[in-house]
Amino acid sequence: MNYLFDFLTDPANWSGPDGIPARLLQHLGFSVVALALAAVIGIALGLLIGHTGKGGLLVVVAANVARALPTLGLLVLLVLLLGTASIWPVLIPLVALSVPPILVNTFEGIRGVDPELRDAAYGMGLRGPQVLFKVLVPVALPLILLGLRLAAVQVVATAAVAAYVGLGGLGRYIIDGLATKDYSQVVGGSVLIVLFALAVQALFALTQRAVVSPGVSQRLKVR
Template structure:
């Protein structure tokens, strides 16, 4: 507790390029960029595979690769290849980490829609894209948001590795603190990352309540 009081109570930690606000914005920028790129890649792919049933083997491959991939090891490898002049050595591992939950949950959400709803939509004269956009996506939205939430939390927690590449973010408090044995900074940085992750959790909970139809939520609970 004394370490937390000392860290958050120190005015020097709240100003300048190494202060909490600046590091928090850096962490947010890395996390948001990685989540956006992962979403742009995985969401359309998951929708397409879930809707058409083609390429389902990609889901199995993606899950197996994601489970076996060491994010820090991949970061070190990419840094050795690309250097540290850009943010790509950090973004590539984070995107690789964030994409699988989005892809899998999107696929499962679309494929899990009641076939009778699909048949009814086609029976009403809707075409493939219309069925996907008007029927499948709204019903699958809880799982889609779950995939995004899981990815966002993982990315926020893992963006701390950016400090290993000499970049910013909240990980600087942890990495630099360990290097200098400043455990007050280590604990403070870890608490900030946890609070950030909890904030993401709350944000997605609010988004789900605002976007998911009550009828869909009740239907999911019944099933």
């Protein structure tokens, strides 16, 4: 606790390019952009494959391959290839890490909708895209949001590796603190990342309450 107190009460840690606000914004930037890109890829593919019923094996294989990728190793390789002039060496590994939970949960959410509900929608004269977005997506929304939440927490935690190759974010406190044996920085940076992840969890919980239909939520509770 002394390390954390020293870190948080040091005025130097709250101002300038190395201060907590600046590092937090850098970390947030990595996380938001990576999650947005992963969401576009994962949700689009999950909706397409789940609705058409084709390519389910592809989802499983692609998810397992992406999960097997060593994030730090891929990051170092991309830095060697692309340099650090842009954030792409950080974004690509983070996107590869976060696509699988989004893709799998979106696919499972769409595929798991009651077939009778789908048939009823077609029976009412709705076309394919209308069935997908007006019937299937609202029912599958809790699982889609779960995939986004899992991916977001993973991204926030893993974005710390950006500091390993000299880029910014909250991970800088951990890397620089270990290099200089300043353990107040190490503890402070670690706690900030944990708090950031918890805040993301809370944000998604509130989002789910706000956007998921009460009928769908009640149906999940009954199950």
